[in-house]
Amino acid sequence: PKRYGEMCYHDNSLVSASLEALIQHLVPTVDYYPDRSYVFTFLLSSRLFLHPYELMTRVCHLCVEQQRSGDALLDKIRFREVAPKLVQLLTEWTETFPYDFRDERMMRCLNDMTQHVARGDEVSYSWRAMQQMTQRLIKRLSALGQYEEAVSALSAVAMERPASLKGRQAAGQRGDVMSACDDPFVLAQQLTHIELDRLSFIGPEEFIQTFAMKDPLENHKVQRSFSSRKTSNLEAYINWFNRLSYLVATEICMPVKKKQRARIIEFFIDVAQECFNIGNFNSLMAIITGMNMSPVARLRKTWSKVNTDKFEILEHQMDPSSNFTNYRTALRGATQRSETAHSSQEKIVIPFFSLLIKDIYFLNEGCASKLTNGHINFEKLWELAKQVSEFLVWRQVICPFDRDRRILQYLVTTPVFTEDELHLASYESEGPENNMEKDSRRSLRSSLLHRENRS
Secondary structure (H helix, E strand, C coil): CEEECCEEEECCEEEEECHHHHHHHHCCECCECCCHHHHHHHHHHHHHCCCHHHHHHHHHHHHHHCCCCCCHHHHHHHHHHHHHHHHHHHHHHHHHCHHHHHCHHHHHHHHHHHHHHHHHCCCCHHHHHHHHHHHHHHHHHHHHHHHHHHHHHHHHHHHCCCCCHHHHHHHHHHCCHHHHCCCHHHHHHHHHHHHHHHHHCCCCHHHHHHHHCCCHHHHCHHHHHHHCCCCHHHHHHHHHHHHHHHHHHHHHHCCCCHHHHHHHHHHHHHHHHHHHHHCEHHHHHHHHHHHHCHHHHCCHHHHCCCCCHHHHHHHHHCCCHHHHHHHHHHHHHHHHHHHCCCCCCCCCCECCHHHHHHHHHHHHHHCCCECCCCCEEHHHHHHHHHHHHHHHHHHCCCCCCCCCHHHHHHHHHCCCCCHHHHHHHHHHHCCCCCHHHHHHHHHHHHHHHHHHHHC
């Protein structure tokens, strides 16, 4: 590798550097602006080493300091020349990582810079650009706040569930998923709406913050209040996956008649197939997961009435063996289709999300962030950025399908069984087959009865 001061390059690509040099490399000057891919990569991963607020303070400070000559008039002229580049950097930051600015200190720093730019030139382009940038940022943060409130309100509605299995079956007139929507294609489209909505609110930095939160530096209070919100949209999205799996299992275990249960299984297999065709791998995997839960899998008499050919093909596609090799091939195919898409429908790629997180996690765990000489391993940061930037492309697809409020409402609010209730419902549908299942049913009945009496 070639060294330039504190930075090492290999084949013109930055491979390692000291933290100081990396921060300096981010600071624009009159005749220098950092490469866009560098800006994204460093802003994304810098939080492994220092708080975004610390980085922002240092960058702004360096940018101002470098224009100081001791002559006030000259300083003003020089700052006016560098201001558009600083504004450009802050614009990239606020647009790609807006959630960093939920920290009041970040907002204060941004306002200080706006004033600094204004002092340089009140009517300048740079000052107007700073104001527009701040307005867009505030709009994005308020949309995020509304989204988070909506998600927690939906969770609250879904939690107000009938206390027991009997309550739920007595209310059996409430209908099932097929009374809300009996067209697998339409249901797959509505699932895709939910997926894309929730994906669009995940900040790229949330992937990195999952590791950064284990950081010993994070023990003082200011940061802790910030931490709890650092990965909340990513967690909400994983909760949605779990909800969909439980919803599928609930719908299958609910009906008293075997024929109806078989119909619902076949319906969900068709929905899963449509999700696969759309490129919605996350809903596909959630449906398969729901169907493989033991309360559903044990319904042998029900499954005997189902043609499982299609289901077996889908399971094969999402088979975890050899590190999900079949799924990864399908994902590559969907990504290529998306890159050459002629319609917004062909652009849709919704990855199996838990695996994406796991890949990024192992990439982070698999090699050190710092080298023995104290330098930061920038090769690793390039790799992290590559994975996350692919996600950003998928995240910005606008869902092309018509929304159906009634179906969406059903999917996100209809009550679902807990694990215990699922097992019990399964035993009510098809009685225990051996002594172990009989014991299991007996203890589930008494514990659920005990819970009902308490509530």
